[in-house]
Amino acid sequence: MSQTSFEIQQAAVIGAGTMGRGIVMCLANAGVNVQWVDNNPQMLEQALTTVAQTYAHNVRQGRIDQAEADARMARVSAAADYAAIRNVDLVIEAVYENLELKQKIFRELDGLLKPEALLASNTSALDIDAIAAATRRPAQVLGLHFFSPAHIMKLLEIVRGAQTSPAALEAALALGKRMGKVSVVSGNCHGFIGNRMLHPYVLEARKMLLEGAYPQQVDAALQGFGFAMGPFRMYDVVGIDLEWRARQLAGKGQDAPQVQVDNRLCEMGRFGQKSGNGYYHYEPGSRQAEHDPEVDALILRVSEELGFQRRDIGAEEILERCLLALVNEGAKILQEGIAGSAHDIDLVYLNGYGFPADKGGPMAWADQQGLADIHQRLLALETRQGDQWKPARLIGELAAQGKGFADR
Known part of the structure; x- marks a missing residue:
């Protein structure tokens, strides 16, 4: 079989958690x-x-018939150990986010699998090159970042490492197509395209809680703009405790003012929807997010303890800060060559992060506003709030030429 026409017939998945289950179904x-x-x-x-x-x-x-269900189930089998999967074409690792653990798995698999087999990690943020370095086949290593629930969400971020071969990328794109995914290739950086942009977006949302806003206000503004859900409802769905536990494991980030509300919620066992309480309250068996005055009181206490002078924050400011944080980070991703085009960034946000379809994605939205306007608005935020708002170089360059992200 030549490298160019490498087709994935047999795959293996490592890890039987939520992500592993979804990925197994995507393949089957x-x-x-x-x-x-x-x-x-x-x-x-x-x-x-x-x-x-x-x-x-x-x-x-009535989505599938019994024969189809049986055929899908027949494609899935339990394997006792790594030795049992030595003939597969592709392994997708879906264990929890720990670099050492992933490197250990990849080192073992590398010693067993046939030389042309691909090794993929479903990491959402870890360094693909550091994972590839544990193997003697870095050209065959890449990231396949599925979104949860994997068998339902359309988006697949395919992460190319520094040494990932074009043939490996081609095989991954072909597989994405077979699985009916919207596949976007991303370069290797912390958080890739989607989660890297999500970081400054949620950071602004959390800062505004300390400065004077409440969760339902922030969420209402963003949902009013057309997002499927605001950041705090999103955290309740994925689990507030995921990042909290990650900070504990890493032994850093736990002291930042912006995460103090999250920390307190988690210490109270308010992990989100799954525990019945998070930023919102959920009645047993219900997914309906209900306003909880107890959370407002907690936010008030935390912000006062941290010395914030609370003020009224309107929907306009919430939109301005959250959207421009997305756009500015997107521009940096574009200028670094992490994303191939502004359209790729928009595909990630439309298919993985609930950005309103009628607005075309964050970069298309920015183009509609006009980049000269976006540039001015970022400069105004930089003056008021500091240098984290410094406009990405690319925005200034395109604005000066009267161009948009789409022209690149």
Whole structure:
């Protein structure tokens, strides 16, 4: 089989958590045979049951027939260990976000798999080159960042490392197409395209809580603009505790003023929807986010303890700060060559982050505003709030030429 026409017939997934389950279904649904490995046999057993239940549910809903459900299920099998998966074309690792653990897995797999097999990590932020460095096949290593729930979300970020070969990228893009994904290639940097842009966006939202806003105000402004959900509802859905635990593990970031509200919520066991309380309250069995005055009181206390003078923050300021934070980071991603085009960035935000479809994505929205206008607005924020608002070089350059991101 020549490198150029490498087609993925057999795959393996490492990890039977939520992401692993979704990825297994994506592969099985696309006609790929999947061997599934997890070092906890009970967890793997449960995961196989969950997948079977999901297919049964799809049959009841009339989405697929029984024969199709049986065919999909037949493509999935449990594998006892890494030795059992040595003949696969692709392994996708979906264990928790820990670089050392991922390097250890990749080192072991590299020693067992056939030389042309691809090794992919479903990391959402870790350094693909550092993971590839644990192997003797860095050209065959890449990131396949699925979005949760993986079998439902359309977006797939394909992350190319410094040494990822064009053939490996081509095979990954072909697989993305077979799985019915919207695939976007990203360069390797912390958080890739989507999560890297999300960081300054949620940072502004959190800062505004300390300065005078409340969660439902911030969310209402962004949902009014057309987002599927605002940042605080989003955190309740994914779990506020994920970043909190990551900060604990890393032993850093826990003291930043912006995360103090999150920390206090987590210390109270308010992890979001799954625990019935987060930034909002949820009645048993309900996903309806309800305003919780207790959270407002907590925010008031935390901001006063930190010495903030609270003020009224309107919907306009919320939109201005959150949207311009996205656009400015997007421009940096473009200027660094992490994304191939502004359209790619928009695809990520439309398909993975609930950006309003009628606005075309953050970069298209900025082009509609006019980059000269965006540039001025960023300069005004820089004057008022400091140099984190310094406009990306690319915005100034394009604005001076009367061009937009789309012209690049």
